[in-house]
Amino acid sequence: MQGSAVRETLADAGGFRSAQDIYARLRADGQSVGLTTVYRHLQALADQGRADIVRNAEGEVTYRMCGEAATSHHHHHLVCRACGRAEEIEGPAVERWARTMAEKFGYTEVEHTVEVFGTCAACTAARA
Amino acid sequence: MQGSAVRETLADAGGFRSAQDIYARLRADGQSVGLTTVYRHLQALADQGRADIVRNAEGEVTYRMCGEAATSHHHHHLVCRACGRAEEIEGPAVERWARTMAEKFGYTEVEHTVEVFGTCAACTAARA
DNA sequence: GTATTTGCAAATCGTTTGCGGCTTG
DNA sequence: CAAGCCGCAAACGATTTGCAAATAC
Numbered sequence: 537m538q539g540s541a542v543r544e545t546l547a548d549a550g551g552f553r554s555a556q557d558i559y560a561r562l563r564a565d566g567q568s569v570g571l572t573t574v575y576r577h578l579q580a581l582a583d584q585g586r587a588d589i590v591r592n593a594e595g596e597v598t599y600r601m602c603g604e605a606a607t608s609h610h611h612h613h614l615v616c617r618a619c620g621r622a623e624e625i626e627g628p629a630v631e632r633w634a635r636t637m638a639e640k641f642g643y644t645e646v647e648h649t650v651e652v653f654g655t656c657a658a659c660t661a662a663r664a
Numbered sequence: 665m666q667g668s669a670v671r672e673t674l675a676d677a678g679g680f681r682s683a684q685d686i687y688a689r690l691r692a693d694g695q696s697v698g699l700t701t702v703y704r705h706l707q708a709l710a711d712q713g714r715a716d717i718v719r720n721a722e723g724e725v726t727y728r729m730c731g732e733a734a735t736s737h738h739h740h741h742l743v744c745r746a747c748g749r750a751e752e753i754e755g756p757a758v759e760r761w762a763r764t765m766a767e768k769f770g771y772t773e774v775e776h777t778v779e780v781f782g783t784c785a786a787c788t789a790a791r792a
Numbered sequence: 793g794t795a796t797t798t799g800c801a802a803a804t805c806g807t808t809t810g811c812g813g814c815t816t817g
Numbered sequence: 818c819a820a821g822c823c824g825c826a827a828a829c830g831a832t833t834t835g836c837a838a839a840t841a842c
Contacts, residue, residue: 537797538797539797555831555832556830556832571799571832572799572800572832572834573797573798573799575833576797576798591723595719595723595725595806595831596830596831597723597831597832614765614766614769614771623765627761627765629761630761637751637753637780638742641742641784642784642785643742643744643782643784643788644783644788645782646780647780648778648781649777649779649781650758650778651777652765652766652771652774652775652776654766654771654772654773654775655771656770656771657770657771660772683806684805684806696824697823697824698825699807699825700809700823700824700825703808704808704822723805723832724805724806
């Protein structure tokens with residue numbers, strides 16, 4: 537099953553990666569997989585809540601394995617735009633703020649997307 | 665110049681709209697424009713800071729005219745996912761939180777995207 | 793042998809670009 | 818005539834789907 541290969545690669549990558557990225561890594565690793573399959577497994581992981589999704593600035597969808605703690609627990613990310621590495625962050629104040637604003641303007645079924653992008657210490661240093 | 669037509673339509677729409685959307689409205693209005701032109705003008709408006717950009721859940725880029733007050737002033741949006749209408753909102757606490765988190769993890773060149781989606785009062789009501 | 797997984801090729805879809813034609817000053 | 822605007826047609830890049838072959842149970 538290619539599923540495990542996809543999962544392993546995504547886990548090994550350790551950060552947010554696009555389907556294309558994972559596909560490239562698998563191929564580079566000599567593995568024989570189809571792009572379609574990669575997309576399907578990534579989707580599945582996301583559906584099951586085993587992977588988090590973040591859409592990058594270019595509009596690409598990126599995935600990252602998330603620990604069971606994070607699973608089904610509302611949180612946001614601080615993502616390195618250079619290497620994809622990410623920290624899980626929380627902000628009760630933000631949640632409250634979003635809800636308050638929505639109420640104030642009479643909006644219902646509120647949802648929000650909050651992503652913080654930056655360059656991690658390692659990547660900043662590597663930029664010598 | 666088709667530019668004014670695009671600007672007017674976007675302004676009239678009063679909310680966040682995709683290029684395709686604006687194009688459709690113009691055509692429906694009997695106007696003769698090319699999709700390419702719509703994209704180009706929308707891009708230009710965004711570049712000049714005369715329009716705000718929000719990428720919706722489907723990954724489509726949507727634009728909305730923004731007042732001069734909003735121009736070049738950092739703010740976020742509370743967007744109605746049904747009709748595109750939006751309110752400009754601010755959250756000093758959120759800005760601070762993002763910066764703090766980034767510092768805490770050693771990330772530099774911090775940026776963030778914060779969008780709040782909901783269903784506005786009118787659309788909620790219309791759902792009778 | 794029936795259900796599931798796989799992957800190639802083709803189709804979608806939003807968006808961008810090449811480029812010749814038209815407009816304007 | 819030169820500079821800028823237009824828009825058709827083609828190119829693009831990410832993602833999805835049809836479908837038949839390969840595999841699993």
